[in-house]
Amino acid sequence: MMRIACPNCGLRDEREYAYGGEAHLDRPELDCDDQAWEEYLFLRANPKGEHAERWVHVHGCGVWFNLIRHTETHEVVAVYVMGVARP
Amino acid sequence: MSRYSAFALLRNWLGGNTDWDPVWRSPEPASSYDVIIIGAGGHGLATAYHLAKHYRPGRIAVIDKGWLGGGNTGRNTTIVRSDYFYKESADFYDHSLRLYASLSQELNFNIMYSARGILNLAHSRHEVDFQRRIVNAMQLNGIDAELLGREEVLKFCPVLNGDPNARFPIYGAMRQKRGGTVRHDAVAWGYARAADALGVDILQNTEVTGFRRDISGGVQGVETSKGFIGATKVGIATAGHSSVVAQMAGFRLPVASYGLQAFVSEPVKPVLHTVIGSAVIGSYCSQSDKGGIVCGGGIDPYPSFAQRGSAATMEKVLAGIVQLVPTFSSLRLLRQWAGIVDYTADSSPIIDRSPVPGIYLNVGWGGGGFKAIPAGGEAFAHLIAKDEPHPLTTAFGLQRFRDGALIDEAAAAGIEH
Numbered sequence: 001m002m003r004i005a006c007p008n009c010g011l012r013d014e015r016e017y018a019y020g021g022e023a024h025l026d027r028p029e030l031d032c033d034d035q036a037w038e039e040y041l042f043l044r045a046n047p048k049g050e051h052a053e054r055w056v057h058v059h060g061c062g063v064w065f066n067l068i069r070h071t072e073t074h075e076v077v078a079v080y081v082m083g084v085a086r087p
Numbered sequence: 088m089s090r091y092s093a094f095a096l097l098r099n100w101l102g103g104n105t106d107w108d109p110v111w112r113s114p115e116p117a118s119s120y121d122v123i124i125i126g127a128g129g130h131g132l133a134t135a136y137h138l139a140k141h142y143r144p145g146r147i148a149v150i151d152k153g154w155l156g157g158g159n160t161g162r163n164t165t166i167v168r169s170d171y172f173y174k175e176s177a178d179f180y181d182h183s184l185r186l187y188a189s190l191s192q193e194l195n196f197n198i199m200y201s202a203r204g205i206l207n208l209a210h211s212r213h214e215v216d217f218q219r220r221i222v223n224a225m226q227l228n229g230i231d232a233e234l235l236g237r238e239e240v241l242k243f244c245p246v247l248n249g250d251p252n253a254r255f256p257i258y259g260a261m262r263q264k265r266g267g268t269v270r271h272d273a274v275a276w277g278y279a280r281a282a283d284a285l286g287v288d289i290l291q292n293t294e295v296t297g298f299r300r301d302i303s304g305g306v307q308g309v310e311t312s313k314g315f316i317g318a319t320k321v322g323i324a325t326a327g328h329s330s331v332v333a334q335m336a337g338f339r340l341p342v343a344s345y346g347l348q349a350f351v352s353e354p355v356k357p358v359l360h361t362v363i364g365s366a367v368i369g370s371y372c373s374q375s376d377k378g379g380i381v382c383g384g385g386i387d388p389y390p391s392f393a394q395r396g397s398a399a400t401m402e403k404v405l406a407g408i409v410q411l412v413p414t415f416s417s418l419r420l421l422r423q424w425a426g427i428v429d430y431t432a433d434s435s436p437i438i439d440r441s442p443v444p445g446i447y448l449n450v451g452w453g454g455g456g457f458k459a460i461p462a463g464g465e466a467f468a469h470l471i472a473k474d475e476p477h478p479l480t481t482a483f484g485l486q487r488f489r490d491g492a493l494i495d496e497a498a499a500a501g502i503e504h
């Protein structure tokens with residue numbers, strides 16, 4: 001069982017959370033070209049290694065936050081609030 | 088390659104089973120090949136077989152970092168079917184199912200295709216309506232799907248939970264009779280043996296670590312744990328690791344990789360003669376010839392390259408199995424495992440040229456590419472040999488993500504495997 005530290009509630013089991021996709025994807029202007037829109041919607045880093053991603057403490061306080069997690073070891077390397085740059 | 092037959096069995100039995108030929112060779116890598124396929128799963132091996140048999144492009148190698156069939160091809164729940172919603176998928180997957188039906192003869196290797204039927208349950212009026220709609224679409228596409236009422240379902244498969252007050256009562260089901268199971272390892276071994284006999288080098292325990300490209304950007308070969316191996320055409324069929332290999336070639340893919348688990352119980356007497364599953368409950372199972380109940384369900388809910396699986400998902404899937412067949416609650420699990428599957432946004436595969444000249448893609452199969460191996464190999468061989476898509480896979484290109492022409496099977500049929 002993976003355990004994740006919510007910025008508000010501390011260390012809780014993975015089943016209290018929901019994964020919300022890769023973090024730091026900036027939505028392009030709506031009049032962008034198809035390539036920029038494709039990159040935004042579909043192209044992902046999907047690394048075997050450290051991944052910056054969004055999570056929500058859905059069965060807890062409800063907060064959205066970012067974390068950096070290793071996709072092979074599942075080690076959570078950093079937890080940080082939304083809106084700040086990747087540490 | 089000496090042929091397998093009743094006579095060969097008898098002859099080898101009389102000889103004390105001491106002179107069976109090795110099923111394939113274990114060659115040293117040559118310095119270069121005309122075509123290299125990365126990934127000795129079902130798709131890579133079937134591709135090499137079709138290339139060698141029909142297109143003869145020269146020397147062919149299939150390279151795998153582990154043992155052949157050790158990826159998802161040897162880890163799946165062995166279900167084959169063609170009950171897809173969209174015409175593009177129906178045509179492609181049905182071709183694959185038909186190839187499976189004659190594959191034992193084609194490869195001279197028993198792949199144990201068992202057309203035991205696959206039953207998807209409906210648990211509400213609304214789901215029955217939905218199934219009516221998709222079965223109608225399937226029949227228009229020429230797929231033999233049919234609807235069963237509640238009584239028919241319980242008569243056909245009496246172990247199912249027939250309690251009308253169950254949390255998920257049975258209202259009916261859709262069934263594809265030609266759906267069923269195929270021995271997964273046999274598919275990898277059968278294609279490997281047949282490809283090897285046609286001169287394909289299968290290089291196991293050889294990890295691809297990078298690509299070498301010329302000044303114009305075209306591919307010259309691959310760097311591996313056993314040194315550089317040249318090739319002007321390279322096919323990527325690495326399933327969950329598609330984006331990892333793509334990154335080595337300098338491009339991104341529209342995929343995300345997740346763990347997908349399977350479970351098998353201790354063996355019991357025959358009790359389940361078909362494949363049962365429920366999209367709402369999110370679990371499915373069948374009984375193997377050895378007697379084990381083979382269970383599967385949804386993917387783990389976050390990206391992963393750890394081939395072990397989340398305990399939370401395991402609990403959810405198995406709770407679903409017990410809901411489907413309450414008597415299975417007394418079974419003990421024998422094994423649990425996971426494979427890494429690469430999902431596209433529409434749960435349809437990518438069989439296409441890549442952005443790099445000379446590199447081709449057969450990826451994005453998610454949790455459902457086992458049933459597609461015979462047709463996937465045929466189509467990928469065509470693509471590599473002719474540098475243009477096979478007519479059955481023109482819709483499964485990369486361009487669909489730019490054009491928005493998705494073939495959204497996840498939304499349409501709502502079935503994961």
Ligand SMILES: Cc1cc2nc3c(=O)[nH]c(=O)nc-3n(C[C@H](O)[C@H](O)[C@H](O)COP(=O)(O)OP(=O)(O)OC[C@H]3O[C@@H](n4cnc5c(N)ncnc54)[C@H](O)[C@@H]3O)c2cc1C
Pocket residue numbers: 125126127128129130131150151152153154155156157158159160161162163164165166167293294295296324325326327328332347348349383424425426427428449452453454455456457458459504
């Ligand atoms: C638990 C589970 C249940 C499933 N159930 C079903 C089912 O019931 N029906 C169905 O149709 N599908 C099912 N699937 C999906 C199906 O198994 C896959 O889609 C299919 O096997 C993919 O085949 P492949 O040949 O593309 O990949 P794989 O068989 O995974 O082969 C890819 C190979 O690439 C190799 N590789 C990766 N990186 C490198 C590298 N850098 N260098 C060299 N080699 C590399 C790997 O070692 C691996 O052997 C299931 C999958 C799982 C995990």
Ligand SMILES: [Zn+2]
Pocket residue numbers: 006007008009010057060061062063
């Ligand atoms: Zn919280």
